Amino acid sequence: MLNKSTPTLRDGTRIEDLFNLETREVSLSTMYDPEIHQIEMEKIFTKVWLLLGHASEIPKSGDYVVRYMGQDEVIVSRDRKDEIHVSLNVCPHRGMHVCTAESGNAQVHKCIYHGWAFRPDGSFVGAPLEKEKMHGEIYPKEKLGLKKARVQLFHGLIFATWNQEAAPLEDQLGDMKFYYDIMFGKTHGGMEVLGAPQRLTIPANWKTAGEQAACDGFHTLTLHRSQFDIGNFGNISDTMDEFIPIMQGVNVAQKGNALRCISAATTFTSLIGSGEDFSKLSDLEKITKLPPPGIVTEQLLAEMKERLSPEQIHVCSVAPPQVGNMFPNVNLLFIYAPLPDGTLGSGYVIHTINPMGADKFQWITWFLCEKDTPEEIKDIIRAVAVQTGGTSGLIEQDDSDTWPHMTIAAKGAWGRTETLKYQAIGGENRPEGWPDKAHVYAGLSKDDAQWHWWLQYHELMTQ
Amino acid sequence: MNNTAEKVAPFEIPPINLPKPTDSITHYQIQQFLHLDAYLLDHNMLAEWLNILAPDLRYFVPIRQTRERKDRDKEFSTKLGHMDDNFQSIAMRVHRLVNTGTAWSEDPASRVRRFVTNVSVWETDVLGEYDVTSYLLLTRNRFYQDDYHLLSAERIDRIRRKGESFELVSREVRMDQSVLGMPNLAIFL
Known part of the structure; x- marks a missing residue:
């Protein structure tokens, strides 16, 4: 690292100095500094896909x-x-x-x-x-x-x-392509948008949303606490503990791309919970009982079984990829959502986080579904997804209100000297049978996967 | 004075093709109803606000895009919105805001004021139901900001008589921004 020539800011700070790779800290000044922003535009936004x-x-x-x-x-x-x-x-x-x-x-x-x-x-x-x-x-x-x-x-x-x-997009996705193929390539017809995207302006640095998208699991427990309180993430007691269903699963990450594959067994128990022992089922039985989000008909399920490899089917049966990012500025949210009639709905939400200066970004939100979803189900997905994600989404409206605070904090002479900490380290841990694709962190979602986002940022910014 | 001068224009001027407005008493009553709607929301009486919503409510804030004049009929999405709610989902939003203590997007609550003007009321085919348009200018101030998030829109409502008062059957909010200028719609319009 020391031999690398690294860009230097006007006050003499090297980009390298904004990181402590040993202690996994990043200077909060990254969340505003206009000089850093200019370097990002050149070293990231004109370089990557x-x-x-x-x-x-x-x-x-x-x-x-x-x-x-x-x-x-x-x-x-x-x-x-x-x-x-x-x-x-x-x-x-x-x-x-x-x-x-x-x-x-x-x-x-x-x-x-x-x-x-x-x-x-x-x-x-x-x-x-x-x-x-x-x-x-x-x-x-x-x-x-x-x-x-x-x-x-x-x-x-x-x-x-x-x-x-630039190398082809596949190079940027790395081994994570295996998981993105599951998310985007499950059906013969592929996906389609449910309409023109929502757009809004958020007075915050793009990285506040960018790094969160890369597997920040912990914020689910506090920032999105109201979702537990109203029963949308399954009911829990007042004690937040490690058994909270949505926190369990397998995080995977590489090259700044990170995904939370959320435990199918805990989703099944908390959202369907028929008393059946999910763990005793075969892979195919599991995905039949609990298909990944978006697979809402038997036809789509059949196509998915045809298109995905046994390894990918296994991933879906254990923990389908649901929430995460694509480096640098894409946020993915493939959700199960309880419908008014008590059944389980789902939706695909994709965001891009488009910098409009050091303290402003445009947030674009697409809602998608599998193209061959029956029209009447599309109507349900459309409404439920809009009620959950994006501008007015019950989940995401709390996120977009948080990011401006971090950006303002990063403007303070003293605030900018604070660091962002990614020190909840679980270590690599690949469950038996899980494919050897990307870095794998099974168990409670910690900071491991998210740190990869900053490692990729660091690599591009210090080149 | 009898003005017999002819209007000179480079094209034939089409007639105004709008239905006849309702009577002045109904107009006044509905205007008062819209004031009540704004009062309850501005004063954070969200649970009480549910009283004036119909059980068959449809609440929709369509996506808008800047289009060429020839494509103006495609400006608003008929399907996808910033909000797309029925009574049950609105009630869930209110429940979250009022009863959880963890709805951070509105806790601390924004200070919001809804200025409602240009009210037009038309009779419909259904007795006791009215098509109502109004202009909304909404100011939203939050935390320590010294300025406001502004939102201006036309609201297209269907309003139904209910006893001595009215209830809101549907509301379509046509915002004037194609890119919304505030970080969320955690408030009602």
């Missing part, structure tokens, strides 16, 4: 949505060949935004300022007054398109990066 949306948002040729990569607006569009492109929403002529609407359909995006026009793939169509060469003769038309990001789809999720040298 970023999630921009889902292919089902732009199903038809010409469909587009405007999204963010860091603070850069980009146009995500589908062309006539059914390919998805991501282009900088900045006219190469005089810097005007080419799209001023947030979504729509167009085979030609014409800049309203001087009329330069671009195709959904970002290529330059032409400028007005073709004969008069408004676009000049210095650059050929091929050089006058919108700046293009590289695009890669992962089970319909649209990722893009500015980094032409």
Whole structure:
């Protein structure tokens, strides 16, 4: 580590000095410092693959949505060949935004300022007054398109990066792909969005939400205490102890990606609890009794059995991946939710955390389901998911109110010298039969997996 | 004075095509009902507020997107919202806020004021039920902030006579922001 050249802030602090890797501490100054923020934009947000949306948002040729990569607006569009492109929403002529609407359909995006026009793939169509060469003769038309990001789809999720040298997305996901494949690739039809995403602005540093997404299990007990009080996470006595169902399971992490696989047995007992001994069932019997969130019909269950490997089925039977992140700024929440009629519903909630400066981010929330879910069940999922996650979600409204406090705390001359501590260490612990994929931490959810988020951040920031 | 001058416009001006408003007494009563609604919410009388909601309530805050003028009919999602509730789920929200002591998103509670104006009331096909639109300007102040989160919206309500008063049957809140400017909707609109 000492030999590594590491960026230095104006006051002489090296990025390296913000961490104590031995004691697992991070300076609270990271949660605000504008200088650090600038370095992040350069070393993280222009380097890695970023999630921009889902292919089902732009199903038809010409469909587009405007999204963010860091603070850069980009146009995500589908062309006539059914390919998805991501282009900088900045006219190469005089810097005007080419799209001023947030979504729509167009085979030609014409800049309203001087009329330069671009195709959904970002290529330059032409400028007005073709004969008069408004676009000049210095650059050929091929050089006058919108700046293009590289695009890669992962089970319909649209990722893009500015980094032409970046390894494929699979490299960024590492061994965690095994678990993400379970989450996103369970059915033949794949997922679809239940509508345009919710968006809101939170006056907080993006990392407050970013690091929490990476398996912060403990906050469930306190910040989300009301969920226990109203019975949404199963009923518990007044004593918070290690037997709380939602805290049990297997955390997995690698390369800053972390997931909480929550114990199926404890979910079964607390939410269905028919008195049956869940542990005596076979893997297939278990996932039939308690399918992972989103698998709401027998058809979908059959497809899942067909598509997943025996190892992945085993994971689902022991502890399906439900909550976590994708580095750097994606939050995943695949939930079971008790329905008004007493049965068990479920929903998929995906967030991105888009920095808009050191103390502000835009929180985008997509609600998804398996495409081949019956329409009447989609309606139920849609309502239950919105009541649970996102803007008004009974769970997530407490999170979004917490992050601004941490950011304000990080602005204080004394506050910034405090550290964030990840010292609840359980150590690697792989249950018998659990596949050897990523770092595995079975038992009560502790800080081990979450620390990987900072290790990845550290690695990118000190490069 | 008899003004016979013709209006000159570059296109044919369409007629105003709005139904006839209700009578002034009903209008006044419904306005008072909306004031009661705002009073109960502003004063954190959330449990009491449940009294004025109908059992078949639908409460919806649709997602809004900035669209080109030609696509304005697609601005609001008809399906997905920031809030999508019925009476039971609203009651659960209120229960959490009022009875748990751990609903941190509103504990300490925000200081909220709802300014309700531009009330329009129309008769419907159902006797005793009215379509009501109103404008909402909501200020929300929290903790030690010296400024406010603002939210302006048009509310499209269905309001039903119930005894001497009324009940809210449905509310669609059409916010003016496509990106909400406050960190959550832990409050009612």
